[in-house]
Amino acid sequence: MYAVHERISPGARCGFSRQIIDILNKHKIQFSSFDILSDEEVRQGLKTFSNWPTYPQLYVKGELIGGLDIVKEMEASGELDTTCPKAQNLEDRLKALINKASVVLFMKGSKQVAKCGFSRQILEILNNTGAEYDTFDILDDEEVRQGLKTYSNWPTYPQLYVKGELVGGLDIVKELKESGELDSVLKGGQ
Numbered sequence: 001m002y003a004v005h006e007r008i009s010p011g012a013r014c015g016f017s018r019q020i021i022d023i024l025n026k027h028k029i030q031f032s033s034f035d036i037l038s039d040e041e042v043r044q045g046l047k048t049f050s051n052w053p054t055y056p057q058l059y060v061k062g063e064l065i066g067g068l069d070i071v072k073e074m075e076a077s078g079e080l081d082t083t084c085p086k087a088q089n090l091e092d093r094l095k096a097l098i099n100k101a102s103v104v105l106f107m108k109g110s111k112q113v114a115k116c117g118f119s120r121q122i123l124e125i126l127n128n129t130g131a132e133y134d135t136f137d138i139l140d141d142e143e144v145r146q147g148l149k150t151y152s153n154w155p156t157y158p159q160l161y162v163k164g165e166l167v168g169g170l171d172i173v174k175e176l177k178e179s180g181e182l183d184s185v186l187k188g189g190q
Helices: 015-026 040-050 068-077 079-083 090-098 117-129 142-152 170-179 182-187
Strands: 002-005 032-035 057-060 063-066 103-107 134-137 159-162 165-168
Touching: 015 068, 063 068, 068 079, 090 103, 090 142, 103 117, 117 170, 117 182, 165 170, 170 182
Parallel strands: 002 032, 103 134
Antiparallel strands: 002 057, 057 063, 103 159, 159 165
């Protein structure tokens, strides 16, 4: 899903763009956007490519749906909800992220570059186990960062999940390592 428009910021220059964004948000439709004022070559080239002379333009799966008038017609007929992908609600999104691998670490940074001392320490511990795991950088997504604290009832990061269940943070992982239980906990996820 993609919307091509002129400025969507609160001070948007184009009322048509504002209207289409409002409709998409009202229907909880997942979309990304491109400000055609930021690239004149794209602005002109897309008019030729799509054979559609005005903006905004709405695309779904690479196909032009149309402009504001068509989106309004689709909204009125109910077709908009069946044509456009819905955004996941936060709880479903968190469940999907937690279960994206058997072992998932939510942290500040990535496996390659930890962005805080706690994340660096937990990476060192996990890397020494040889266990396979995925990471998610909570600094890239404020909604996940705040939502996961509530979802897991765990207020700090990093957070380690095995088979979709919260193991805990750095202190818990250190305790599991010291007691010799960490390898078996992580293997439960593999």
